Amino acid sequence: MKNLVFLLFGLVILFACNNPKNSANDDTGSNLRTELPENFYKRLEGTIAGKRVVMNLQKVNGDYDGNYFYEGSWLNLSTDTIIGKDSVVLSENSFYDYYFDKDAKQAHLHLKWTGNGFNGSWENGDKTKNFPVRLVEKYPAGSYEFSAGLYEDSTKAFADRTKSPVASISFEYLQARASDESGNWLNNQLKRISGITPGNVDREIGFKKIAEAYFSDYKKEIAEQQKSGPDRGFEEWMNYTNNSQQSISYNGNGFVVIDFLADAYTGGAHGNYSSTMFCLDVQHKKQMILSDVVKIDSNTLQKLLEKNLRKQYNIKPQDEINSVLFDNFLKPNKNFYFNDNGLAFMYNPYEVASYAQGQIVVFIPFNELKAYLVPAFAERIGVK
Template structure:
């Protein structure tokens, strides 16, 4: 009996190791102008079920959170439910302030920017306008392990944070100088020392460095984005 159990365990392990992982992406789109103006386009993973589910759950939860601003801070549930709730909130606003001409908008656009055996990188660009002086734009990168669907942290991506930070700081100063003059780097971070961006992205050209408004400098600076070729950063990264 013990011998049979051991054989089953070994066969299971061999099957698991040889199991082919396949992940592809299809474009999902939700558009409505029933109440608010809403357009959501994002990549949905298909293939090996457990891996695709992990990727899709991370993307879905982020999109739900982006278009939710009510007090319950909903971060889970379907995107369709979140869209319905956004429309409901706008309708409630219009009922309370019928003379307000403000049109609420939610535009989200996601795409796969890079794929390799070591990493899948997805960028999601979000724009929300629910009143005020201007809408808010945010870009977030998601980097996944293709073999597990695990969302990778910056610490898991970077092998040498100190050297990568110095390289990015140098490139950032050059980028800012080319657009806005000789602004000291400490002013970019509101008097604080240099900081890595909230998320890093990948493209075929290299490592994408992107700072969102208010993450760095003033809103007027907009998004600050540039790419460092892989040959300059590979030695500081765990994956590429």
């Protein structure tokens, strides 16, 4: 969770029209490589400022994205400065930082690859505090290794014009490395999430079919616009985009949580985006529903959501919730996810608040949910 929005809106058309490219992961060598590959996913454990953290970090086409958590909700990471093939500066932000101050000075992680992890430092936004960072790549039992890659393609609206509106599409994807039962199941789920029929269908073939259908619809819309007469200015907004990204929010204890972020522009003042969270129980080969995590009535859960919304979005006791949201309440939805410390609910733009406010995420610590946690889930996640 990635700064998710800015990452995807920053994608540009890198390849010639109708010339698809599938950039697969090249991290196939020893863990002691001193240069980072172009594409990878890494699960890292260690400490930041002496606090234990778990970080999910991926790099695709030279761009970093990730998250880490320790005693609370997630902090999101995105590329700030690439220093070399083994060093990078990552910007750190949370949903709440963006909500309160879009111009806030972000903290940064200065990281250097050691061959099996990162060493470096954490620095706050005004550079008054600096703490050591020590991270090692680890995949304990119940966690899974993945490779990362990118497929992208584009087409012109008018093939005979040098300057023409363009439609582009991209898929940033993950692929489980293991070829055992768990790996095969995970890969089928990852294909399904991207819109590919599970099975032996190659990802590139699946992405190509989706792209062809998207381009066909685009050409039909162009034809319809031309029927209406002269240009009418539509060429100014016919540069359509359709991008998606799979990233990992949690990877452990036999669970994998995938954040599937999709953004598109189809004309108008701005595009739109949304995250769909997929909580996968690899151990039992199922996509989880909320009742697999908590057994709780909706009224009690709503009260906990509203309590934590107030705390995390700084809504004072005397203020109404609709000072932040459309309505004066916040109901639970099905777009949930979790880590070792708690349960979160994701609300996409326009779902409960305006587009300008971005995604609203509310995190409920497990210590507030202990009485309602499903015992088998609590045992696996390590909640006592």
